[in-house]
Structures are given as C-alpha cells and as structure tokens.
Amino acid sequence: MIQKKICILGAAGVGKTSLTARFVFSKFSDKYLSTMGVKIDRKQVEASGQVVNMMLWDIHGEEYKKIPTSYLRGASGIVTVIDGTRPNTVNVAHKILQRVNEELGTLPNIFLINKSDLEDDWNISDAMIQTLRDSGAPVYLTSAKSGDNVESSFLQLAEMLLNP
C-alpha cells in the first residue's frame, strides 16, 4: 500500500487539529486545546484508483515556538492552514513555507483558509487569496466546524501526490 506523510502547518489556533479531527474522525469541538509537538493520525483514502494511507502530522502552531524543520523529513506534502478571521495568519503561513522551502526544497502544498463558517468575522481579502494562488498551490475555503471542503481538499492533495 502507498504511504504518504503529510505535514499540517500554520499559526497557532488556525484549526490544524480541528481539520485533522474532522477529516479522520468526522468530529469537531469548540474547545481549544493547543497542540504540543506532534500528534500523528492516519486515514486511508482512495485516489487515482489506488489505496493511499495518509499519515497526517498535526504539528504545533508557529507562535510560541518555531516549528523544527526536522519534523518535515520524509514528508510528501504539506497542508498550510490559515484562519480566515485573522489576516495575520497569512503572513505566518508565508513565513513557514519560506523556511521549509529553503531547508527542504518545495513540496506539494495546499492552502486551507479555515473557519469559513464565521462569515461575519471573515477578514481575508481577494487580493490575499490571489497571492496564495500565485504560489501555484490550490486554495480552499474550509470549515472544520461544518465540514465544508475538508474531505475534498485532503483528497485533492492525495491526488496531487499520486500524479506529480
């Protein structure tokens, strides 16, 4: 069976753990328990007619402490998460990716702009989304709460990894 390691990166509190929990366990909680280090979850999916075991590395947010790039050894892809209600988390995402690119080279990546259910608080401009798209990576608006676009975006990443 094909194994793919995927690292989930982003600022603290953007919803990395929530998106993983939604994708793997179809669960969501409003309570915030900040991740320490790394927690690993797995999910089997079918992509391009093959079974893929996605190993998801849910990594702590880049706030309190920098993400060590050693976590990314052996990774096939990256999910970069942004909080749609906090524009500053876009800058954090750019910063992390730049560091990863410098140390490990570019990896297939998707951007998830999360918390799309919080419409009234939405605070990301089209121009910001465009700069993300300009990097060549697909951008999805997701909600770990409603489940909107979560499964489909992870599956899209699996497809990208199988058809480079």
Added chain:
Amino acid sequence: MNVQQVPDIIFSTIAKNSFQALAPAWFEIKTNSEEILNVGGEWQHYFLEQPVAGQDVSQACEMLIGMLPMTENFELPQMQLLEHCYTDIFAIHDTNSDWLLFCDVTEKTNQLQTYQQTSNDLILIKDRLSRTLNRYVGQEVSERVNKGELKFDAAGERREISTLFVDIRGFTPFNECNDAQVVMQTLNAYMNCMLDSIMGNAGMVDKIIGDGVMAVFGVLPSQNHYTHDAFSAAQQIQTAVAQLNEQRLQAGLDILGVGVGIATGEAVLGILGTHERRAFTAIGRHVNLAARLESNARKGEILMDEATYIALEKPHALIAVTLALKDIGETQAYALLSNS
C-alpha cells in the same frame, strides 16, 4: 562545565536521577539502512509491541517512515508516540552504527502546555475583541452615512485631516503573565480611556489594531479645528490613563501606559463595503507618519509632526525632537510628555 571535572559520585547521582526521569530506550541501527541491530532500555514506555532486532525501524515505529537512513543528526521533540505521552527522539549518526534514542518528556511538556495554552488563548481572545469593536466601528460608520454626516463619493475625496494613533505600551509581556480574563478586563479598561477621549472630541475611530486605535479628525462635523480636536483627544487620553492608573495602583493592580502619535496632512477618504459592514478608510502619507510617531512615543508621551505643531500655533509646552523613523528617515517632531 567540563563533565570530566565533576566528581564521580556527583556525576553518577545526576545520571541516575535523570536516567529514571527520562526512561530512555534506544535502537542501534545498521549504517545506511533501516535495520535494527539492537534494542535497549525501557521500550514499554514508547511502544505497544516490543521492537526486535532484524526489524526495520519503520515497522517498529511507523511514524519514522522516510526518515532513515540517517545522513546527519536530528531531533524530533515532543512526539506523541502513545496517547498523552511525549517523547523526544534523537537520531544520532555515528561511525559504526546509527542510533535512535527515545526519552520521555511528558511531565515537562505538560507544564509547558499550560504556558502555551494561556498565550495562544490570549491571541484568539484579543483578535475576537478587536473584531467585535471593529464591527461596532463599522456600524457606527453606516449609521453616520445614513444620517448624512459622512458624504464621500465612491471614487474617494481629498481632504486635509489629522490622524491619531494610540497604543498600549508593554501589553504583550503583560499578556504572558496574566490569565485571559484579567487581560480582557485590563484591555477593556484602557480601550475605554482611548475611545471615550477620541469620540468626545469629534474623532472618528478608523480601526482597532491589536492593543491600539487609529482615529481621524476633520471628518465628522465639529466646532473646532480638527488638529485642535486631535490634540485635545491625545491629552485627554493621557489624563484618563493616568487617572485609571492611579485607581489601579490603589487597587493593587498592574498599570500600563500609552503612547500617542499625531500627524496632519491631505488624505483620500473613502467608504468601502455596503450596508452593515461599511468601513471608512483614510489613505495618505501623513497616516503612516502618525503610525510611526506613535510607535516611537514612550509611555505618557504625545509625539506630533511639524504640520500638526504649526496648526496648533506652536504650543510652548512642546519640545522639539529629531527622530530617525523607520521607512521615513530623519524627521522633525514635537513631544509632550505628561508629568505622571
């Protein structure tokens, strides 16, 4: 300190204690491969099944797939191998064989979690507060547009205005040593001083930024010259903060100070958005200048640019200062430091 200088008895006591706390386990691995040659230490701490010689590392520990063979040393801190347990993993590249060392850091990590949680909670809470306030600011703009107090064409209108920035000094370190509720109450108390003084002097709150506010004068109708309104607002902010601090001192609470920057010049004014979510914007060279002056202002200080100083007819109490401002360069400014 050189380990060799430590008396044996001391060294062995330290080693014994940290050994017990870390509960180390290790794999010896054949160089340039993934094959485990030997397993040692307290493997039960890290694996449900006993890893055995001859196995591949990724069979014994699935998450290490793709990490070997080793070409250099690396560390994987705080890995949750088993639920609720944190492990530091050290990969050590040696001449005869490679090593993987597993150390239990659960206790230390749980302690750190409390700090990280507090600090991250605050980031989310502060963002939420400023979003709520900004939404209120947006509603205010909408109401004023509806009442006909704000009239701009969509293309934008040029007008001379004064812009004021104010920000709490040292709020971030304060954040880190207090719990969320205390921080919220504190932020609210200081925010009120700033907002009341601005609104009481025909200022319009443009936006709330983190621990501070941007406001413009010369946009809402007023009996006074807009630069005078801005200066009055700035002085009232400092007085209100000084009074608040006096009360807080008596109540045994921490106190904070604010810095203010004011600049005057032409700006293009516009209203963005529709209905309930209107936002007012002012764009102009002096707006950035005001922001820079504010970030240079100390606790209790008001800094203003030359245009503001002249419009105020050069008040005697102000002191001329030359500042090197980021992205702007050397700038003539005028300072008023409150006596508190």
